[in-house]
Amino acid sequence: MAVEKHNKLDIAARQLEAAVHLYLGGGDRYSVITLAGAANSILTALVLKAGKEPFADFARRAHEAIKGSMPSRGKFMSHLNKVLGINALKHMDQGDDEVVEFDAEKSARDAVLIALSNYRKLTGKDEEFMFAFFQRLHDDMPPEERGEVQKQYENRPEKMKKGPKMFSD
Numbered sequence: 141m142a143v144e145k146h147n148k149l150d151i152a153a154r155q156l157e158a159a160v161h162l163y164l165g166g167g168d169r170y171s172v173i174t175l176a177g178a179a180n181s182i183l184t185a186l187v188l189k190a191g192k193e194p195f196a197d198f199a200r201r202a203h204e205a206i207k208g209s210m211p212s213r214g215k216f217m218s219h220l221n222k223v224l225g226i227n228a229l230k231h232m233d234q235g236d237d238e239v240v241e242f243d244a245e246k247s248a249r250d251a252v253l254i255a256l257s258n259y260r261k262l263t264g265k266d267e268e269f270m271f272a273f274f275q276r277l278h279d280d281m282p283p284e285e286r287g288e289v290q291k292q293y294e295n296r297p298e299k300m301k302k303g304p305k306m307f308s309d
Contacts, residue, residue, distance in 0.1 A: 155179035169244040176251035177226035183258035
């Protein structure tokens with residue numbers, strides 16, 4: 141076998157697309173989380189390298205607007221990976237429990253959403269797998285909640301209406 145060069149964006153894109161296909165097909169949620177988390181790690185670094193705002197920084201600004209303080213990027217990323225179960229699915233450190241507690245369905249959805257936001261931010265591309273994922277989210281959301289999401293967006297803190305846009309090119 142020959143050693144070949146592999147582009148990090150291509151790797152992340154394939155991991156993300158695989159995560160979406162697994163998600164849409166009802167596949168293993170642990171694998172969805174792990175693939176989306178790995179893709180997001182690469183995508184976050186590439187977004188930063190391109191001089192753009194990754195999801196984590198957008199979320200940190202939201203935290204500041206709501207709570208009045210902004211956590212460091214590293215601290216926030218660690219927190220996000222813990223909440224989504226990404227770290228628990230990748231690591232077993234000495235002293236860790238053998239059982240983890242989290243909502244695998246929600247974590248799979250959210251891990252994919254975060255990675256998709258960074259992919260779109262970096263590439264500006266709208267891929268078919270993205271549309272399929274968002275259509276599924278729309279279809280799965282009860283109709284009465286759809287209007288509530290729009291209201292929450294419209295009523296977001298004023299600080300969140302300013303600054304870098306999540307999906308600007």
